[in-house]
Structure formats: structure tokens, C-alpha cells
Amino acid sequence: PEYLGFELLNEPNFRKADQWWDVQRVLLRDVRTIIPRHTIFANSDRWSSVDELLSRRPYDDPNVVYVLHFYEPFIFTHQGAHWVDDHLGGFRDVTYPSNPTNIENLKRQVTSRERKDVLDRYLQESWGPNQVHARLQLVADWANRHKVKVICNEFGTLRDSIDPASRAAWHRDVRLALEQRDIGWTVWEWRGGMGIVKFNITTHDGYQSVQWNLLDALGFKRPPVPK
Numbered sequence: 001p002e003y004l005g006f007e008l009l010n011e012p013n014f015r016k017a018d019q020w021w022d023v024q025r026v027l028l029r030d031v032r033t034i035i036p037r038h039t040i041f042a043n044s045d046r047w048s049s050v051d052e053l054l055s056r057r058p059y060d061d062p063n064v065v066y067v068l069h070f071y072e073p074f075i076f077t078h079q080g081a082h083w084v085d086d087h088l089g090g091f092r093d094v095t096y097p098s099n100p101t102n103i104e105n106l107k108r109q110v111t112s113r114e115r116k117d118v119l120d121r122y123l124q125e126s127w128g129p130n131q132v133h134a135r136l137q138l139v140a141d142w143a144n145r146h147k148v149k150v151i152c153n154e155f156g157t158l159r160d161s162i163d164p165a166s167r168a169a170w171h172r173d174v175r176l177a178l179e180q181r182d183i184g185w186t187v188w189e190w191r192g193g194m195g196i197v198k199f200n201i202t203t204h205d206g207y208q209s210v211q212w213n214l215l216d217a218l219g220f221k222r223p224p225v226p227k
Contacts, residue, residue, distance in 0.1 A: 005039035006031065010048075011069065017045035021056055028059055041151070043067045048154070050135055058146045066148055068139055068183070070155040070174060073127050075118055077170070080161025087114040094119075096166040097128030129173040136174075140181035152178050156188035159195055164211055172217035187218060202226055 008027050014020040024042055031040065040063065044053040048069040058066065071077040078084050079091040095102045103123045107116050125131055136152075143150045155174050157167050171187070178185045191197050196214055199206035207226055215222060 001035075001037040001039070005041055005065070006035065007041040007043070007067065009043060012043055012045050013047055014045055017052055017055075020045040025059060028061060028064070032061070037063070040064050041067050041153075050139060053150075054138055054142050058148045064148065066143070066150045068150055068152045070136070070152050071157075072132075072135060073122055073125070075122055076127065076162070076166075077157040080158045087112060087118060091115075091119075092161060093163075094122070094166075095163065096170045098123050098126060129177075132170075132173045133177045133180075136177040136181060136183070140183065143183075151184045151186075153184075153186045154188040155185065156194040158193055159198075159211070160193075164213055167211070168213040168217040171214055175218055 008024055008031070012020045012024075014023075021044070028040060028042065040061070042059065042064050044056055044066070046052040048067050050068065050070065050072070053066060053068060058064065074084075074088050075091050076094050076096050078089070079094050081089060084090070091106070093102070093106065100123060103119050107119050110116060110119070139150055152174075155171075155178075157170060159167075175185065175187075187196070189195050191199075196211060196218075197206060198209035201207055201210060201223070204226055207223075212222065
């Protein structure tokens with residue numbers, strides 16, 4: 001129990017969010033008959049989103065940690081994602097923090113009213129360190145109010161479709177916002193579409209594939225160059 005915990009379901013997305021919270025309550029009760037002392041990680045619906053977590057009341061179990069995934073704002077973190085096909089998908093060259101010049105240039109490249117509205121909202125919400133901190137402060141307030149613990153075990157952006165400076169700035173802001181609120185974190189991911197590296201870092205090519213400014217933004221120390 002000191003080293004191992006169990007997550008009941010990663011990123012649930014039920015048709016009715018209330019239904020998942022009730023299902024998880026039953027799962028939690030049943031699992032407790034098998035692992036009475038282990039920590040259990042509980043997810044809110046809508047892919048473990050901030051707003052969905054804030055709408056819930058914690059379970060009557062003192063050894064539950066509540067999971068948060070942070071990918072806000074979505075049009076920035078998921079630009080270039082081939083699996084996003086609605087009006088939030090398909091954006092390119094969205095910078096962080098948001099700025100009027102960038103947004104106006106992008107609006108000239110789209111014809112959909114919905115997509116223009118998404119870009120306008122990104123600018124109006126002033127996405128930058130203050131907005132990131134404000135969003136995560138809501139989570140910290142929720143946890144303090146209910147006297148529970150929260151962990152952010154996923155946050156990240158696509159690697160190859162976002163400029164490195166914007167990517168590093170966003171990761172730094174999220175990481176600092178979490179740490180300043182005593183919320184543990186795990187970045188998504190080490191190697192992959194949202195990865196810090198592209199290749200095995202123990203080789204010279206792998207070492208060169210690291211986005212070092214992102215590693216710095218996450219507060220990690222740079223390893224020595226492999227011989």
C-alpha cells in the first residue's frame with residue numbers, strides 16, 4: 001500500500017457524467033473489499049477535466065486521490081492532432097501566450113464561423129500564466145474545501161506541430177502552477193506524439209532529439225552527453 005495505488009478507469013467519457021460518478025462509487029466500494037489499505041485514484045468524467053471534477057462531491061473514503069488531466073486550452077495543446085475532427089481540431093501555428101496578431105492572422109485562414117469563434121475565445125480568455133494559474137487555483141480550492149488530495153497525472157502538448165518556445169512556456173506555467181498549489185504531477189509524455197524526446201536518449205541521435213528547453217521548463221536536470 002505504501003508504493004502501489006490503483007486507478008479505476010483512465011479518462012472516462014460517459015454519455016451522462018452523473019452516471020460515471022455513480023458507477024465509480026460502486027467500483028470503489030467493491031474494490032475496497034479486496035484492497036482495504038491501498039490508495040485509489042478516482043477520475044471525473046469528460047476525460048478527467050477540470051470543470052467536471054469541480055462539479056463533483058468527493059466520495060466518503062479518506063484514501064482516494066482525485067485525478068486531473070490538464071490540456072487547456074485545447075486548441076493550443078492539441079493543434080495538429082489527427083484524431084480531433086470537430087471545430088476544435090486542425091489548427092496550426094497557435095502560439096502561447098495568446099496574442100492579437102497571431103489570432104488575427106489565423107482568423108484570415110479559416111472560413112468557418114465556429115472556428116473563428118474558437119480563436120476569438122482563446123484571445124478573450126487571455127491564455128497565459130495568469131489564466132493557467134487561475135484554472136488550477138479552482139482545483140486547489142476544491143481540494144482544500146473538501147480536504148482531499150488531487151494529482152495531475154497528465155498534461156502536455158503535441159510535439160511537432162507547436163513551436164518549441166510556446167510549448168516550453170506552457171509546460172513551465174502549468175508545472176509551476178501545480179507545484180505552487182502542492183499538486184503532484186506527471187507530464188504526458190516521455191516519448192511519443194507529445195514526448196520530450198523522439199528516440200532512445202542513451203544514443204547520440206536520441207540525445208540530440210530532446211527538446212532541451214522543454215526539459216528545462218519542467219525543472220529537470222540535463223543528463224551528460226552519451227559517448
